[in-house]
Amino acid sequence: MTVTEKLTLKTDTDTTMNIKLATGESIPAAAGESILSALKKKGIYLVSSCGGKGTCGKCRIKIHSGKHRTSTSGKLSQADKEKGIVLACQTFPESDISAEILEEARLVVGDRIALAKSKDLSALLRSFDKEITPIVKRLNIKLPPPTIEDHISDLERLNRELELKGIKGMRFSHTFISSMADDLRKHNWEIHLAYVDGPEAIFVTSDKQTSRYGIAVDIGTTTIVVYLIDLSDGKLVDVGSTYNSQIRYGDDVITRIVHATEGRCDSKPSGGLEELKETVTDDINNIVEIIIERHGINKEHIECAVISGNTTMSHIFWGLDPGHIREDPYIPTVNSFPLWKAGTARLHINKQAPVYTLPCVASYVGGDIVSGVLASKMHRNHETALFMDIGTNGEIAIGNNEWLMTAACSAGPCFEGSGIKHGMRATEGAIEAVKIAPDTFEPSISVIGNTVPIGICGSGMIDAISELFLSGVIDRKGKFVREIKTGRIREGDEGAEFVLHKGAKDIILTEVDIENIMRAKAAIYAGISLLIKEVGFTLDNIERVYIAGGFGNYLNVDRAVIIGMLPDIPKEKFRFLGNTSVAGAYLCLLSEKLRKEAEDIARKMTYMELSVSRNFMDEYMSALFLPHTDMALFPTVEKLLK
Numbered sequence: 001m002t003v004t005e006k007l008t009l010k011t012d013t014d015t016t017m018n019i020k021l022a023t024g025e026s027i028p029a030a031a032g033e034s035i036l037s038a039l040k041k042k043g044i045y046l047v048s049s050c051g052g053k054g055t056c057g058k059c060r061i062k063i064h065s066g067k068h069r070t071s072t073s074g075k076l077s078q079a080d081k082e083k084g085i086v087l088a089c090q091t092f093p094e095s096d097i098s099a100e101i102l103e104e105a106r107l108v109v110g111d112r113i114a115l116a117k118s119k120d121l122s123a124l125l126r127s128f129d130k131e132i133t134p135i136v137k138r139l140n141i142k143l144p145p146p147t148i149e150d151h152i153s154d155l156e157r158l159n160r161e162l163e164l165k166g167i168k169g170m171r172f173s174h175t176f177i178s179s180m181a182d183d184l185r186k187h188n189w190e191i192h193l194a195y196v197d198g199p200e201a202i203f204v205t206s207d208k209q210t211s212r213y214g215i216a217v218d219i220g221t222t223t224i225v226v227y228l229i230d231l232s233d234g235k236l237v238d239v240g241s242t243y244n245s246q247i248r249y250g251d252d253v254i255t256r257i258v259h260a261t262e263g264r265c266d267s268k269p270s271g272g273l274e275e276l277k278e279t280v281t282d283d284i285n286n287i288v289e290i291i292i293e294r295h296g297i298n299k300e301h302i303e304c305a306v307i308s309g310n311t312t313m314s315h316i317f318w319g320l321d322p323g324h325i326r327e328d329p330y331i332p333t334v335n336s337f338p339l340w341k342a343g344t345a346r347l348h349i350n351k352q353a354p355v356y357t358l359p360c361v362a363s364y365v366g367g368d369i370v371s372g373v374l375a376s377k378m379h380r381n382h383e384t385a386l387f388m389d390i391g392t393n394g395e396i397a398i399g400n401n402e403w404l405m406t407a408a409c410s411a412g413p414c415f416e417g418s419g420i421k422h423g424m425r426a427t428e429g430a431i432e433a434v435k436i437a438p439d440t441f442e443p444s445i446s447v448i449g450n451t452v453p454i455g456i457c458g459s460g461m462i463d464a465i466s467e468l469f470l471s472g473v474i475d476r477k478g479k480f481v482r483e484i485k486t487g488r489i490r491e492g493d494e495g496a497e498f499v500l501h502k503g504a505k506d507i508i509l510t511e512v513d514i515e516n517i518m519r520a521k522a523a524i525y526a527g528i529s530l531l532i533k534e535v536g537f538t539l540d541n542i543e544r545v546y547i548a549g550g551f552g553n554y555l556n557v558d559r560a561v562i563i564g565m566l567p568d569i570p571k572e573k574f575r576f577l578g579n580t581s582v583a584g585a586y587l588c589l590l591s592e593k594l595r596k597e598a599e600d601i602a603r604k605m606t607y608m609e610l611s612v613s614r615n616f617m618d619e620y621m622s623a624l625f626l627p628h629t630d631m632a633l634f635p636t637v638e639k640l641l642k
Helices: 035-041 078-082 121-128 154-164 174-186 245-249 253-261 273-295 311-317 367-376 458-470 511-534 557-562 580-590 592-604 614-622 635-641
Strands: 005-011 016-021 026-030 060-065 068-070 085-087 091-093 097-101 112-114 137-142 190-196 200-206 213-219 223-230 236-243 302-309 354-357 385-390 394-399 404-409 430-436 443-447 489-492 495-501 507-510 544-548 574-578 605-608
Touching: 026 035, 035 091, 068 085, 078 085, 121 580, 137 154, 154 174, 174 200, 213 273, 213 311, 213 580, 223 273, 223 580, 236 245, 236 273, 245 253, 245 273, 253 273, 253 311, 273 311, 302 311, 302 367, 302 580, 311 367, 367 385, 367 394, 367 544, 367 574, 367 580, 367 592, 385 511, 394 511, 404 511, 430 458, 430 495, 443 458, 443 495, 458 495, 458 507, 458 511, 458 557, 495 511, 507 511, 511 605, 511 614, 544 580, 557 635, 574 580, 580 592, 592 605
Parallel strands: 213 302, 302 354, 385 544, 404 605, 544 574
Antiparallel strands: 005 016, 005 097, 016 026, 060 085, 060 097, 068 091, 112 236, 137 190, 190 200, 213 223, 223 236, 385 394, 394 404, 430 443, 489 495, 495 507
16 A cells, blocks of 8 residues: 555435545445545544544545535644645535545554563562462362252252352352253263352353463553463463554543543434444454464453453443543542453453453542552552553552552643644654754654654654753743754744654644643643642652553653653652553452452542642643743753753
C-alpha cells in the first residue's frame, strides 16, 4: 500500500452513494453521512482523537474533485484547505468525489505491538507469596456409578460425595447442571470438580487432565496486554499486546463515555456501549487465539481470568453504563465486581471460567492503580512513597503500610498525541527525542524506526519543550522569544511555531501545542503537590517515587523535571516499574492472599476529588510556568539556567 490511498465516492441514487476503493471494494454511504462514518462501517479507521466531533483535526483526507459539504475545518491551516484537505468527520459527499487518505490519518489498531517474554514474574510472585492458590480449586472425586438399588439423581450423588468430604452448600448453576450428566459418564465417574469459594461448582474435568491455564489482562485506555500463565507453576507462557481498538471512538475515557451514552433510546438503551464492549473483547480474544494456537493449548483449559483497568474500562468491559462516572457527583455503578463468568464477558476461554476484576476506588481511580500499588509493595513498606501512573490519564497515590491516599489528574491525552498539531503515539515515524544546539538553535531528532518523521510523540514533546526552554527559544510562559535569530521560528495559522523537521511535510510544535502540554504537566504536578500537602507532608518526606504506565517507560526524569512535570527531588529516589497494572493482575491470578490484599488496598485508599478541591486551581495556576512560578521548588533547573 502506498503512502496515500485513493478512493472514489460515487452517487448511485439520490439517497445512497458508494465509496469505491482502489481495491474495487464498494462501500455504501447514506446521504448526509460523513466520510468518516462511511469508512468506519467497512473497517477503514482514521485517527479521530475527539471521537468525530471535529475538534482534534486528525482525520485528514484530501479531496481531488467532486462536490462535497464541509461543516467545519477545525484546526486545519489555510495552506491545508487550499490543498483540498478536509476533516473526514465533518465532510459529507454530495456527488462523485475523488479523495485520498493521508498517511498520518490512517489508524491501525489491530496489529500486535509486542509479543515477547516479560521479566521473571515467578520471582515477583515468590517475593510476595510462595504458595500458588488460583481462583479455581480442584477436588478429586470418585463416585460410585448408579445402580438399580442406588438410583438417586446425578446431582444428589455428587452432593452426597461432597458432604462426605466435608463440603456443604455447594451451589450449581444451570450451565453446570446442563452438561454434568454427560461429563460424569464420559469420565467414568472419576473426575476433578473445579469450584470457587462460595462454594460454587464451575465445571468437571477428567482426573487425568492436568493442564491448567489462566490469563491476566490489562485493559488500558491506549493498549491492551494479555499474559497467558501456567497455573501449575506460575510461569509466563506468552504475552501479547495490541492497541485498544476503542481509540476508534476517541482517545480518552471521557470521549468514550460520551460514545457509550450517545444514541440511547427505548429501542437502543445501550447506545454505543455495546460497540465499545464488543471492541475490547474482540481485542482480548484476538490475542488469546494467537497465543493458544502457537502453543497448541485447548481454550477449555484456560480456567480463570483477571482483569485490571481503570474504572471506565472495567465498566465498559462488563457492559455497565459508565455515564454517571463523568456526571457530578461522579459515582460508578460498582467498585467491587462480583466473580462473573467468561461466558458473560464473551471471552473465548472456558465459558464457565470465573473472571476476577481488580476492585476500583472511585470514578477516576480504578483497579489498575490498586494493581499498581500492590505490585510496587508500597502498601507493605514503612517508607512514604509516591506512586504515579502516567498515561492517557494521570493517577497518583501516596502512603505506606499504615495509610494510602489517592487522586486523579485530568491531564488529558496530549502525551498520546491528542490536541497536538503533529502529535501521535509512540509508533514508527514519531520523533521521540530532540536536542537543540544552544548556539544555532538547530534541532537534531531521533525518530522511532529510523524513518522519515510524520509526527511527534509524548517523550519527544517533553524533550523539545525542555530544550527550547534551556536554549532560550521559549520563555517561562511557554511563549517564543521573537528576538531569537533563527529561521526555525515562523508564523503559522495558529500563531508562532517552531520547525523541528523540514521536509515534504514539516513537523512543527506550535505555541498552542506548548500551551496544551504545559496544562497537562501542570495538572500532574498540581495533583502531586496538593496530595502531599493534604497529608501535611513536604517533598522531603517522599522517600521513593514509583513511576508506572506505558508512557513512564519512555519518560526522561531530568527532562520531566525541567518542564515542571515531576518534582525536583534526587534522581535516585525514582524507580520505573513498567506495566504494574498487568503485573498486579498476574499476582492476583495466582494468589488468594494477594487478591484479598488488593481488596484491602482498595478499601484502605482515601480518595480525593481534585475537581472540587478549592486549592487545586491555585496549585494548577502556579504550575502553568516553566518549571513553576516558585523557582525555589526547582533548584536543579535554576542551576541549569544560570
